[in-house]
Amino acid sequence: MTPWLHIVGIGEDGLSGLTPAARAVVDAAEVIVGGDRHHSLTPDNTAERIAWPSPFNALIDQLVALRSRRVVILVTGDPLWFSVGARIGRAIPPAEIVYYPQVSAFQLAAARMGWSMADLETLTVHGRPVAQMIAFIQPDARLLILTTGAETPGQIAEFLLARGYGASRMTVLAAMGGPDEQRFDGTAEGWNHIVPAFNTLAVECIAAPGAALMPRVPGLADDLFRSDGTMTKRELRAVTLAKLMPMRGALLWDIGCGSGSVAIEWMRAARYARAIGIEPRADRRAMAADNAQALGAPGLQLIEGEAPDALADLPAPDAVFIGGGLSPAAFAAAWGALRPLGRLVINAVTLDSERQLLDLYKAQGGELVRISVDRASPLGGLTGMKPQMPVTQWSLIKR
Template sequence: MVNAPWLHIVGIGEDGMDGLTPVTRAVVEAAEVIVGGDRHHTLSVNPDAERIAWPSPFDAMITTLESLRNRRAVVLVTGDPLWFSVGARIGRAIPADQLVYHPQLSAFQLAAARMGWSLADVETLTVHGRPVEQMIAFIQPDQRLIVLTTGVETPTQIAKFLTDRGFGNSRMTVLAAMGGEREERFDGTAADWSHTVPAFNTLCIDCVAAPDAALLPRVPGLADALFQSDGTMTKQEVRAATVAKLMPMRGALLWDIGTGCGSVAIEWMRAARYARAIGIEPRADRRAMAAANALALGTPKLELIDGTVPDALGGLAAPDAIFIGGGLSRATFDAAWDALRPLGRLVVNAVTLESETELFALYRAFGGDLVKLQVNRAEPVGRLTGWRPSMPVTQWSLVKR
């Protein structure tokens, strides 16, 4: 016998009960207990239901919901429960056959309709309850963004991000209370943004680049000058080749061993949505540079660990990729290789003869690809121009199968 679902996750808009389908409205009206935020409770009608506010801390939500298992329970959320909403978090903890989702039009759909934008051609982001800096990675010429914001100050913060990077002429629109009687719209440009907007809002951005705008593509190979560094870093061309071998993928985790200023980890995180990285670096000054670079380049969730390898690797979540840019030893390799998930990618760069000798031994034992990379840059030689070579980098890479 299959038990009937006991928990309904209902998306509700500014039009409240009037915007629900008859079936969904009946579910809300029949609920014994309703969980949601203050505005959700205001928008819903059921005078007999017990009302529960979002628990604090939010991680207590699942425990709260589990306690309602034998009652007719409804969770109210804004818009689509499975699009940057709590529905996904609940679905990871409670089996799918015990849940029913009732989607409503999302803020993204409503905003795209107000702007006349094709949603398929727009980047949809959220900084609600998340670091605002993570939207920086999506600032591109002619890109349209719809951003779920985190409060009154967020549009002003984002306007500064845009202006500082040469996108001050970008057109910005804030939409609030969409679909309700109190719907509001605020228009302007990033450079002159001065509106005071409601706390619950959605931001639409049409990115316009000035001739001197910073070009920060998500394809790896950012200019070295964009990173704070003490000179010890994986340089632009080698970094592009390194990240390509690491193969960034959605939600994948990288260990960056000997992270330095964080250039490889940051490029990894920028290259794929929700990619994560842990940087292990024993020097505090370099960790500080890596943290500053992560904020400036839109990867504020870069995790930095003070420690030396291999000891610092114990207890970390299993990675999908590992980059060893410093601290190579057979013990470090063994610990990293053991932790790497199946189909994981490992890349090691070496510039010294001692490290190169270690790499060759590993290559003989494990296979993979061994290449030597060298970049020559054109520089003045008196009144003429010549090639100045950089130190060659020996790179070993392999996939765990």
């Protein structure tokens, strides 16, 4: 089929910045779709104009209805880099679409800052929870962030300051590549600029001696989580996540999630990883929600209930962790829902649960291990090693 939909990236320099091929499709368009800013960059074109619909999902139906016409969608920068191009490409066959990339806001910002694109993280909080950037706050990290409005840099400054990164350098860049380009420089602890709503934020993270260390490798310090004491502790959590194997975009069911420590570390460990926590107690769901917000995993979904009943209508997972509420029915439901190559990990601390794991190991195979951790503690005037309660762990890959 001949492509009828053209998605064109455009910058602040408007039509003059387009390649000849992109300029030609814009000039020949019968319909142009875009935001007010995009339409203002092409004022002399006589094509029919359509604004972004609300809700945005209605756009696909509108576009399909225009299939017999020459349609151009104008977007900012690269249509396939945190933009609408990917969303449209999932709904309309690729053979019907031609993309025309423009220099992205990330590339322009990196050029303004003199930063190598290979040595930084590119993030968007545009239309998404701003707190998700917390997972990327680390010493000496460089971040380029597409913001969600004029207030976003101030919110991010507060996140940095609260975690001991108040000296971090922040730069807001707006209208890059156009005659009205603006730049605002400052630090997180002194940020007081009033900036345009449409902007890109550059952050160079600078840690104070007492700053929180929160790597995305699993095994965050226990005291970073609110808990009633029933959480999966640091060393065991690191081993558990290694067996669950977080991967980009993968979904975890955390059954009996408690304070949410395993689910949160799963989401932090891989870009766009998702997690659903199933927990019957409201107080623990509240703690999990607070922990998710504070540690950069605001997308954690929390569900009231117990396995197996609470699992019935959930999307199929790539991994399942059962940290509480183990039963034959819970295992059967989780194992049946798990996708091929999915990973299942169950931790047990009681003899009753251990007996179930032994039966499962004999019937299903997998790997059965006992994990013991000793921690130093005062012993009179000296120091001794105090053993923690040992945990038996069974893990299995669905092949």
